[in-house]
Amino acid sequence: MTDHEQNRFTARAARYARVGANVGGVAARMAGTRFFGGDGDAANAAALTKALGGLKGPLMKVAQLLSTIPDAIPQEYAAELAKLQNEAPPMGAAFVRRRMAAELGLDWQNRFGSFDFKPAAAASLGQVHRAVSQAGTPLACKLQYPDMASAVEADLSQLEVLLAIQRRMSPAIDAREAIKEIGARLREELDYRREAKHAALYGLMLDDVDQVRVPKVDSELSTDRLLTMEWLDGRKLLTFKDEPLEVRNRIAVAMFKAWWVPFSHYGVIHGDPHLGNYTVRSEGDDEVAGINLLDYGCIRIFPPKFVAGVVDLYEGLRSNDQARIVHAYETWGFKNLSQPLIDTLNIWAGFIYGPILDDRVRTVANGVEPGQYGRKEAFQVHQALKQHGGITVPREFVFMDRAAVGLGAVFLHLKAELNFYAQFNEAIGGFDQRVLADKQAAALKEVGLTQ
Numbered sequence: 001m002t003d004h005e006q007n008r009f010t011a012r013a014a015r016y017a018r019v020g021a022n023v024g025g026v027a028a029r030m031a032g033t034r035f036f037g038g039d040g041d042a043a044n045a046a047a048l049t050k051a052l053g054g055l056k057g058p059l060m061k062v063a064q065l066l067s068t069i070p071d072a073i074p075q076e077y078a079a080e081l082a083k084l085q086n087e088a089p090p091m092g093a094a095f096v097r098r099r100m101a102a103e104l105g106l107d108w109q110n111r112f113g114s115f116d117f118k119p120a121a122a123a124s125l126g127q128v129h130r131a132v133s134q135a136g137t138p139l140a141c142k143l144q145y146p147d148m149a150s151a152v153e154a155d156l157s158q159l160e161v162l163l164a165i166q167r168r169m170s171p172a173i174d175a176r177e178a179i180k181e182i183g184a185r186l187r188e189e190l191d192y193r194r195e196a197k198h199a200a201l202y203g204l205m206l207d208d209v210d211q212v213r214v215p216k217v218d219s220e221l222s223t224d225r226l227l228t229m230e231w232l233d234g235r236k237l238l239t240f241k242d243e244p245l246e247v248r249n250r251i252a253v254a255m256f257k258a259w260w261v262p263f264s265h266y267g268v269i270h271g272d273p274h275l276g277n278y279t280v281r282s283e284g285d286d287e288v289a290g291i292n293l294l295d296y297g298c299i300r301i302f303p304p305k306f307v308a309g310v311v312d313l314y315e316g317l318r319s320n321d322q323a324r325i326v327h328a329y330e331t332w333g334f335k336n337l338s339q340p341l342i343d344t345l346n347i348w349a350g351f352i353y354g355p356i357l358d359d360r361v362r363t364v365a366n367g368v369e370p371g372q373y374g375r376k377e378a379f380q381v382h383q384a385l386k387q388h389g390g391i392t393v394p395r396e397f398v399f400m401d402r403a404a405v406g407l408g409a410v411f412l413h414l415k416a417e418l419n420f421y422a423q424f425n426e427a428i429g430g431f432d433q434r435v436l437a438d439k440q441a442a443a444l445k446e447v448g449l450t451q
Helices: 003-033 042-053 058-067 075-081 093-104 148-169 176-189 192-205 245-266 304-319 322-332 339-357 375-388 397-414 420-428 433-447
Strands: 112-115 126-133 138-144 226-230 268-270 278-283 286-293 299-301
Touching: 093 138, 093 226, 148 176, 176 397, 192 226, 192 245, 192 268, 192 299, 192 433, 245 268, 245 278, 245 286, 245 304, 245 397, 245 420, 245 433, 268 397, 299 397, 304 322, 304 339, 304 420, 304 433, 322 339, 339 375, 339 397, 339 420
Parallel strands: none
Antiparallel strands: 112 126, 126 138, 138 226, 268 299, 278 286
């Protein structure tokens, strides 16, 4: 075993020990109380949340993603995990110096006009620092924490232990494929050179959308674990939640376009619509010129036929065409669909598609708090699946669903009132799978990405 391999093995073993001690004890409690199959135990949910919250790294991020997939985990857990805000205590200046030297060399500071050692933001996989280029351009430097690759593998393994308990005790939702998908996206998220290509892809896809700004990457100051982009000034989205409706609606339209234009024209979605990934930008006297899209780690590129499935389900629901609805589910990868299972999936589809099927100005959901968006429907789905048999969630469905729920929660935060039907049909109008396939292939080739 080489020194490098030994270091990686040691890091991974240490992570297993830390995570295993925290999660293993909670898992034992769950198994002992049959939590996953019982009426729920808020104390166990709180204990797991505490264990995850004390760990910097991907397990916390995975837990948050799982908490948004309908009933992949029990409601008590989802409520507790939703409290994790993807924040972690920042690393100090000495740590930052070592990490920057490892990425750019010992003379790294000479390559910047200035560099702020106090992080502007700290999250589960890394932290962001403000800097200025030698030419005077404001920059955002996202620096990955050390040993994250080892942490990802260790954490995903521990999570499988928890989900194995769930499958035995409450088999209505089989999340094994979901975990494979989350694992694949997390591994991609560790590759900052890939994220730089994602940013370039979004710059291309949204070039004609004035309401959305994409930062440019400084490739000379970026590596596999350091991503340097231009700093885009803006205010946090939630600071606008009490602004006049017209202002909030303008932000909501920009959010809708940032998500649906890439998906409907190129088959690409931003899979993590976390509030911290957006800021609202001003321009001249215009206080709301649009939004800045800041993070490109969690991007999902879909086969064109998956996008066609989204359109088929929409049209099937709109015209009550059962054959087209079933075809859409099968296109996505759902298998062994009996009529009761189709009816159960339609509960969730009716919720997700409801706003874009309703040709009028409306909120995305009336009387629902952002953190509870989709919870009632998820409970109905779970009850029906317990009665009619379990189902395996296809991989490609995971981030589509995650993004739709997250985007809906943003609209609830903004209390936006839009004609979502009109917005959707403007984005998807004239959909042609072959045209999308050609546009997607050309765009991926241009930025150096493969599907």
